[in-house]
Amino acid sequence: MMRLAVWVVAAALMAAEVHDVKPERFHHTFFHQHPVLKRIKPGDTVITYTLDAGGQDDKDVRRAPPSNPLTGPFFVEGAEPGDAIEIRFQRIRMNRNWGWSNYRLGLFSLPPEAVESLYPRRYKDDLIRPGRSDLIPWDIDRANYIVRLREPVSKGVKMEFPARPMLGCVGVAAPGGFAPTSAISGTYGGNMDYNELVEGVEVSLPVYHPGALLFIGDGHALQADGEPTGTGIETSMDVTFTVQLRKKANLPGPRLVNEEYIVAIASQPEFVSSLDRTIRIATSDMVDWLIQEYKLEPWAAHQLVGYQGKYDVITVAGSAALKIPRKSLRKP
Secondary structure, eight states: OHHHHHHHHHHHHHHOOEEEOOOSOOBSBOOTTSOOSEEEOTTOEEEEEEOOTTSBOTTSOBOSOSSOOEEEEEEETTOOTTOEEEEEEEEEEEOSSEEEEESSOOTTSSOGGGTTTTOOSOOOTTSSSTTOOSEEEEEEETTTTEEEEOSSOOSSOOOEEEOOOEEEEEEEOOSTTOOOBTTOEETTEEEOOOTTOBTTOEEEEEOOSTTOOEEEEEEESOOOTBOTTSOOSBOOEEEEEEEEEETTOOOSSOEEEOSSEEEEEEOOOTTSSOHHHHHHHHHHHHHHHHHHTSOOOHHHHHHHHHHHOEEEESBTTSOEEEEEEGGGGOOO
16 A cells, blocks of 8 residues: 555656746736636646736836736646645746835825825836836845845935845636736735745645636735835746645635744735734634644634734735744644
C-alpha cells in the first residue's frame, strides 16, 4: 500500500506541467465570461507577468487602460463550485526600475480638515500619466531590493526603504453573474491589497464557477498596512505560481498561510461598512477554521483567538484579517 501511494504521488508530480504564459489581453473585472487565458491542471506551475495599475509593462509600454488590469483568467481543471483552489506563489519579483504612488494620504485615512489645509493634492501635471497631477515617481533598485522616492525630496527624512513586493489583486470569478471591477474585493478575493500577499505564501480562494477562473495583478513594490494613500508603490511584476485543488472545501472567503501564521481574510469593497464588520467576519472564519481543520474544541478556538490572535488592517476603509501563530497550533 505504501509503495502504491508513493507511485501515485510520483506519477502526479511527473504529470505536472510548467506553462510560460505571455498575455496579450488584460481584463478589469473578475467576471466568469472572460475568455480563458490558459487551462491548467492541479499541480501545474505558471510563469507569467502583470502590468502595473496604470497598464504599463516592464518596458514602460502601456498595454491596457487603468486601473488594475488583470492577467488571466486561468481555468483550473476539475475545479467546481464549492471547491477551493490553493495558489502557492513561488516568485513575485519587480521587473523594472521604477514605480509610482499617490502624492497624499486618502481622505478615507483621516478627517478632511486634517489634510486640506496642509498641502494640495496636486503635484505636477502629467508627470506619471496624462491627465493626472497627483502621482509621484519612485526608483526601484532591484539588485538591492530598495525603493527610493525620486521627487519631491524631503529635508527631514530619507525616503528610501526595503522593497517588499506583493500582489494587490488575486481573485477568482465572482459568484453568479456579478462582474466586480478590479478596484474592489469580496469573498472571491479581488483587489484585496493585503501586504502579506508576498512571495512564498499560499492563498486559498472559494470556487464559484467551473474552472475557478483565477486572475492576478496590481503589483506593489511596497505598501504600508491599510494602503492609506490608496496605492502601493505601483509597478509591474514577474510572477510564478502553482495551483492545487481542494474538493468540497466550502470556504467562506480568502485564507492565507505563510511560515508564521494562518490568516483569515475578511475581504469586502471599501466604504461598504466599517472595519468592525470585517473584523467580526475574519474572527468567525478563523474560529470555524480552527474547529474544522485543526480539530479544536470551540472553547479552545475562542481562547486561542483571545490570547494569540493578531489583527491586520488590510485596507483602511475596507478589509481586515486575523492571524494565529502556527507555533500555537502544535499539539501538546
